[in-house]
Amino acid sequence: MRLLLVEDEARLAHALQRGLRADGFAVDVAGDGPGGLARAREGGYDAIILDVMLPGLSGYRIVRSLRQEQNWVPVLMLSAKDGEHDQADGLDCGADDYLTKPFSYVVLVARLRALLRRGAPRRPVVLTAGPVTLDPGSRAVTYAGAPVELTGREFDLLEYLMRRPDTVLTKTELLDHVWDASPQTDPNLVEVYVGYLRRKLDRSLIATVRGSGYRLVSAASGGV
16 A cells, blocks of 8 residues: 655654554655645555645645545545644545544554545535535536636635534634635735625625624525
Protein backbone atom coordinates (compact mmCIF):
# COMPACT_ATOMS: atom_id res chain seq x y z
CA MET A 1 0.00 0.00 0.00
CA ARG A 2 1.33 3.43 -1.00
CA LEU A 3 0.77 6.35 1.38
CA LEU A 4 1.35 10.08 1.20
CA LEU A 5 2.25 11.75 4.49
CA VAL A 6 1.90 15.55 4.53
CA GLU A 7 3.44 16.83 7.76
CA ASP A 8 5.66 19.86 8.41
CA GLU A 9 7.07 18.70 11.76
CA ALA A 10 10.22 16.99 10.48
CA ARG A 11 10.81 14.76 13.52
CA LEU A 12 7.21 13.54 13.55
CA ALA A 13 7.22 12.98 9.80
CA HIS A 14 10.44 10.97 10.01
CA ALA A 15 9.16 8.85 12.91
CA LEU A 16 5.86 8.11 11.16
CA GLN A 17 7.57 7.30 7.88
CA ARG A 18 9.95 4.91 9.61
CA GLY A 19 7.17 3.20 11.56
CA LEU A 20 4.82 2.88 8.59
CA ARG A 21 7.57 1.47 6.40
CA ALA A 22 8.33 -1.09 9.10
CA ASP A 23 4.64 -2.03 8.96
CA GLY A 24 4.87 -2.68 5.23
CA PHE A 25 3.68 0.62 3.73
CA ALA A 26 5.45 2.57 1.00
CA VAL A 27 5.50 6.18 2.25
CA ASP A 28 6.20 9.45 0.45
CA VAL A 29 6.55 12.62 2.54
CA ALA A 30 5.71 16.24 1.76
CA GLY A 31 6.61 18.99 4.23
CA ASP A 32 4.27 21.80 3.19
CA GLY A 33 0.81 22.42 1.79
CA PRO A 34 1.60 23.18 -1.87
CA GLY A 35 4.00 20.24 -2.07
CA GLY A 36 1.43 17.93 -0.50
CA LEU A 37 -1.28 18.98 -2.92
CA ALA A 38 1.04 18.55 -5.91
CA ARG A 39 2.00 15.04 -4.78
CA ALA A 40 -1.62 14.10 -4.09
CA ARG A 41 -2.60 15.23 -7.58
CA GLU A 42 -0.06 12.86 -9.08
CA GLY A 43 -2.32 10.03 -7.93
CA GLY A 44 -1.36 6.46 -7.18
CA TYR A 45 -1.84 6.74 -3.41
CA ASP A 46 -4.05 4.36 -1.46
CA ALA A 47 -4.48 6.89 1.36
CA ILE A 48 -3.18 10.26 2.59
CA ILE A 49 -2.23 11.21 6.15
CA LEU A 50 -2.68 14.98 6.23
CA ASP A 51 -1.77 17.55 8.87
CA VAL A 52 -4.16 20.50 9.18
CA MET A 53 -1.77 23.38 9.96
CA LEU A 54 0.74 23.43 7.10
CA PRO A 55 2.96 26.13 5.57
CA GLY A 56 1.58 27.61 2.38
CA LEU A 57 -1.76 25.82 2.26
CA SER A 58 -3.84 24.31 5.05
CA GLY A 59 -4.97 20.71 5.16
CA TYR A 60 -8.55 21.96 4.85
CA ARG A 61 -7.76 23.57 1.50
CA ILE A 62 -5.85 20.53 0.27
CA VAL A 63 -8.64 18.04 0.91
CA ARG A 64 -11.26 20.46 -0.40
CA SER A 65 -9.25 20.91 -3.62
CA LEU A 66 -8.90 17.16 -4.08
CA ARG A 67 -12.62 16.57 -3.65
CA GLN A 68 -13.42 19.37 -6.10
CA GLU A 69 -11.19 17.58 -8.62
CA GLN A 70 -13.09 14.30 -8.11
CA ASN A 71 -10.15 12.77 -6.26
CA TRP A 72 -11.67 10.51 -3.60
CA VAL A 73 -8.49 9.03 -2.11
CA PRO A 74 -9.10 8.29 1.61
CA VAL A 75 -7.73 11.06 3.85
CA LEU A 76 -6.86 10.78 7.53
CA MET A 77 -6.38 14.22 9.06
CA LEU A 78 -3.97 14.90 11.93
CA SER A 79 -4.30 18.02 14.05
CA ALA A 80 -3.55 19.51 17.45
CA LYS A 81 -6.96 21.21 17.16
CA ASP A 82 -9.11 18.86 19.22
CA GLY A 83 -12.41 20.72 19.53
CA GLU A 84 -15.64 19.14 18.34
CA HIS A 85 -16.14 21.85 15.73
CA ASP A 86 -12.54 21.46 14.50
CA GLN A 87 -13.10 17.76 13.92
CA ALA A 88 -16.46 18.40 12.27
CA ASP A 89 -14.85 20.98 9.97
CA GLY A 90 -12.20 18.51 8.86
CA LEU A 91 -14.80 15.89 8.03
CA ASP A 92 -17.05 18.44 6.34
CA CYS A 93 -14.16 19.51 4.10
CA GLY A 94 -13.99 15.97 2.75
CA ALA A 95 -11.65 14.08 5.08
CA ASP A 96 -12.62 10.51 5.97
CA ASP A 97 -11.21 10.42 9.51
CA TYR A 98 -9.67 12.84 12.00
CA LEU A 99 -7.09 12.06 14.68
CA THR A 100 -5.95 14.60 17.26
CA LYS A 101 -2.36 15.13 18.43
CA PRO A 102 -0.83 13.68 20.49
CA PHE A 103 -1.99 10.29 19.28
CA SER A 104 -1.18 6.62 19.68
CA TYR A 105 0.74 5.19 16.73
CA VAL A 106 -1.13 1.90 17.19
CA VAL A 107 -4.47 3.72 16.90
CA LEU A 108 -3.28 5.65 13.84
CA VAL A 109 -2.34 2.45 12.03
CA ALA A 110 -5.61 0.75 13.02
CA ARG A 111 -7.67 3.66 11.71
CA LEU A 112 -5.55 3.85 8.58
CA ARG A 113 -6.13 0.16 7.87
CA ALA A 114 -9.86 0.67 8.42
CA LEU A 115 -9.83 3.43 5.79
CA LEU A 116 -7.96 1.20 3.37
CA ARG A 117 -10.46 -1.62 3.86
CA ARG A 118 -13.32 0.72 3.02
CA GLY A 119 -11.54 2.09 -0.03
CA ALA A 120 -12.30 5.40 -1.74
CA PRO A 121 -15.59 6.91 -0.55
CA ARG A 122 -18.58 7.43 -2.77
CA ARG A 123 -19.36 10.84 -4.14
CA PRO A 124 -20.91 13.20 -1.57
CA VAL A 125 -24.66 13.62 -1.50
CA VAL A 126 -26.29 16.68 -3.01
CA LEU A 127 -27.07 19.43 -0.49
CA THR A 128 -30.40 21.26 -0.62
CA ALA A 129 -31.86 24.41 0.94
CA GLY A 130 -35.28 25.41 -0.36
CA PRO A 131 -34.99 25.80 -4.14
CA VAL A 132 -31.18 25.66 -4.07
CA THR A 133 -29.16 22.47 -4.64
CA LEU A 134 -25.40 22.08 -4.44
CA ASP A 135 -23.43 19.05 -5.62
CA PRO A 136 -19.97 19.03 -3.94
CA GLY A 137 -18.66 16.44 -6.38
CA SER A 138 -19.47 18.17 -9.65
CA ARG A 139 -19.48 21.65 -8.07
CA ALA A 140 -22.82 22.31 -9.70
CA VAL A 141 -25.44 24.64 -8.19
CA THR A 142 -29.04 24.98 -9.29
CA TYR A 143 -31.83 27.35 -8.33
CA ALA A 144 -35.37 26.02 -8.93
CA GLY A 145 -33.82 23.50 -11.32
CA ALA A 146 -31.87 26.06 -13.36
CA PRO A 147 -28.04 26.03 -13.26
CA VAL A 148 -26.34 28.92 -11.50
CA GLU A 149 -22.77 29.97 -12.27
CA LEU A 150 -20.70 30.69 -9.15
CA THR A 151 -17.06 31.61 -8.75
CA GLY A 152 -14.88 29.22 -6.76
CA ARG A 153 -15.03 31.39 -3.64
CA GLU A 154 -18.80 31.86 -3.93
CA PHE A 155 -19.20 28.10 -4.19
CA ASP A 156 -16.99 27.42 -1.16
CA LEU A 157 -18.91 29.95 0.93
CA LEU A 158 -22.28 28.54 -0.11
CA GLU A 159 -21.15 24.96 0.60
CA TYR A 160 -19.87 25.90 4.06
CA LEU A 161 -23.18 27.59 4.87
CA MET A 162 -25.28 24.74 3.45
CA ARG A 163 -23.44 22.17 5.56
CA ARG A 164 -24.49 24.15 8.66
CA PRO A 165 -28.11 25.10 8.00
CA ASP A 166 -29.92 27.29 10.53
CA THR A 167 -26.64 27.88 12.43
CA VAL A 168 -25.29 31.37 13.10
CA LEU A 169 -21.76 31.64 11.70
CA THR A 170 -19.51 34.57 12.51
CA LYS A 171 -17.49 36.48 9.94
CA THR A 172 -14.32 35.23 11.63
CA GLU A 173 -15.35 31.59 11.29
CA LEU A 174 -16.29 32.05 7.64
CA LEU A 175 -13.00 33.81 6.90
CA ASP A 176 -11.01 31.06 8.60
CA HIS A 177 -12.66 28.19 6.77
CA VAL A 178 -13.48 29.64 3.36
CA TRP A 179 -10.56 32.04 2.89
CA ASP A 180 -7.91 30.51 5.22
CA ALA A 181 -7.68 34.09 6.45
CA SER A 182 -4.64 35.85 7.83
CA PRO A 183 -4.93 38.62 10.45
CA GLN A 184 -4.69 41.13 7.57
CA THR A 185 -7.71 39.73 5.70
CA ASP A 186 -10.54 42.25 5.51
CA PRO A 187 -13.60 40.82 7.34
CA ASN A 188 -15.82 42.80 4.96
CA LEU A 189 -15.01 40.17 2.32
CA VAL A 190 -17.68 37.98 3.89
CA GLU A 191 -20.33 40.69 3.53
CA VAL A 192 -19.33 41.26 -0.10
CA TYR A 193 -19.58 37.58 -1.04
CA VAL A 194 -22.83 37.08 0.84
CA GLY A 195 -24.16 39.91 -1.29
CA TYR A 196 -23.01 38.13 -4.45
CA LEU A 197 -24.82 34.94 -3.40
CA ARG A 198 -28.00 36.81 -2.53
CA ARG A 199 -28.07 38.41 -5.97
CA LYS A 200 -27.51 35.10 -7.77
CA LEU A 201 -29.80 32.99 -5.55
CA ASP A 202 -32.79 33.41 -3.26
CA ARG A 203 -32.43 36.67 -1.30
CA SER A 204 -34.02 35.01 1.72
CA LEU A 205 -31.51 32.14 1.70
CA ILE A 206 -28.88 33.84 3.89
CA ALA A 207 -30.13 35.83 6.87
CA THR A 208 -28.06 38.49 8.62
CA VAL A 209 -27.99 38.07 12.40
CA ARG A 210 -27.08 41.52 13.67
CA GLY A 211 -23.99 41.57 15.84
CA SER A 212 -23.34 37.87 15.28
CA GLY A 213 -22.97 36.88 11.63
CA TYR A 214 -24.95 34.99 9.01
CA ARG A 215 -27.33 32.04 8.99
CA LEU A 216 -28.41 29.91 6.06
CA VAL A 217 -32.19 29.42 6.17
CA SER A 218 -32.83 25.80 5.23
CA ALA A 219 -36.45 26.47 4.23
CA ALA A 220 -35.81 29.48 1.98
CA SER A 221 -38.94 30.74 0.31
CA GLY A 222 -37.75 30.85 -3.27
CA GLY A 223 -38.44 34.50 -4.04
CA VAL A 224 -35.61 36.31 -5.82
